[in-house]
Amino acid sequence: MASSDKSYYVTTPIYYVNDAPHIGSAYTTTAGDVLTRWHRQRGENVWYLTGTDEHGEKLLRTARANGVSPQEWTDKLVREAWLPVLETIDAANDDFIRTTEKRHTERVQEFWQNLHDAGEVYKGSYEGLYCVACEEHKLPGDLEEGTGEYAGQLVCKVHHRPVETIREENYFFKLSQYTDKLLAYYEEHPEFVQPATARNEVVSFVKQGLQDLSISRTSFDWGIPIPWDTKHVLYVWIDALLNYVTAVGYGSDEEKFERTWPADVHLVGKDILRFHAVIWPAMLMAAGLPLPKKVFGHGWLLVGGEKMSKTKLTGIAPAQITDHFGSDAYRYYFMRAIPFGQDGSFSWEDLNARYTSELANDYGNLASRVAAMVGKYFGGVLPEASAHGPAEQTIADALAAAVATADERIGEALDFQGGLNAVFDFIKLVNGYLTEQEPWKVAKDESAEGQARLATILYTAAESLRAVAVLLNAVMPKSSAALWDSLGAEASLGELAKQPVQDAGRWGQLPAGSVVTKGAVLFPRLEERAEG
Ligand code: MSP
16 A cells, blocks of 8 residues: 555544543643644545543443443433534544444454463452552552541542552453563654653653553453453453554454554543553554554643542533634634643633734734725735735745744644744734835825835735635634635635645745635634623
8 A cells, every 4th residue: 555545543542431521631632633634734644533431430430420321321421522522622533432332342352352362361360559530550659648538548649539459350461571572662663652751751661660461350340341251341441542443444444444553643641641652552562563653642731730630520611711712712722822742721811811912913913904905905806916025025935934844843743832833923923014014104105116015015914814824724723714715715726624734835826816805803802702
């Protein structure tokens, strides 16, 4: 198969549906959506997967506490909360996998049956500590002294809740055999775990030596039964990780699987890095399958210095933000304000300030001023830039540089902030250019030369906006479409989503004669938007 046929395959973690999503849970999905829209706009085949993780003890306990069966609980939460949030944040995923679907459960059973048959799995007795909120076996180093109501007990460092002791007969995966193989793999593929802090953490964890992994439970039955011993259900994580292959045809549609796997990027929060960068590659090695190309561990959205969490009920629902600011501003804010890979605190004040100064003033105002001037001075028909000079060339050159930076930062480095900085610095430059050129004064000069200057200034600003619409489409699809429409670009250049992003810096694409209209205000002032 030609390598160009291979899909650029990006995944988010699949989410526990013990409660509704908050902005922390939507963070990975937002980033993945920006990344995949960017690559689609490069003209690549893209496959973007998200979904829900529906088995395990945490889910079972939540369903019981609500007096319903686990399946009823997951069906309700997926329908009422997890699917709708994708619309709220304007995500364009290609598929949504649920781990209770047959396409998943059957393939998971086959996968583990094969590893069992290959001698990778054995029966033993397990005694250890477990955090149900993390759904994770814990080592003493993962715990700390509790405080308040948990004083005197050891608690999980993520959820600050006591862990539970498990004593059971379990099946084990021979994870310990993969210690050296994994270390060799990290060494040969330094890009496999990113950013560098995440990679260092993983490498030093594996260097301590890995223990075999308990992969089954018998004390409850909400999980996928182990095919060769159905008293056991599979440990939720080794069921969940397989979603990345079951959703793209593993064991059912070889052609699709070949075209899609391995994943180009698994996006994950730093709390679940070990599962993705240690256990998952070991499982794949055991099965003889290719490894994902990259696991990127991003930071947390914090509340009061702690990870925003469903378990701790500290979440803000995405719709609380989008109802007021719209989905574009939502996406922009999280991608611009927090360096991807670091923790960040959400703040209404910061969102408000950025909305007003960066979106409404710097960007939205520029778009409406330019459309208004083309309307006023040229009857809404974009004039020709017959007097393109050094000031215009500076803009054209800056655009080419901004495009190269944004493409490298967003498309390759997953540095969404860096990419947006480049685009918004360019917007600032165009604003500065208009301030210097003063087209409203030039308009008073009725000589042929004056009119040529005026035409050139407005063409330059409109052509800059043409490129901005292309560059921001992955982050803010709605306002970019509105801008595209206002520039009358579709008639000559075609659909916005089809404009190759890497080519956005080629100067002069928007033809003179385009019909420019004022259109809707891209980012209305908040008091106009606020309800009641
Ligand atoms: N079900 C597992 C993942 C299985 S993937 C095979 C899980 N689910 S989760 O719902 O708890 O978390 C899903 C993702 O959301 C994780 O990447 C986690 O880091 C992310 N986030 C949850 N809270 C978050 C913040 N407060 N901030 C940023 N991301 C956070 O783990």
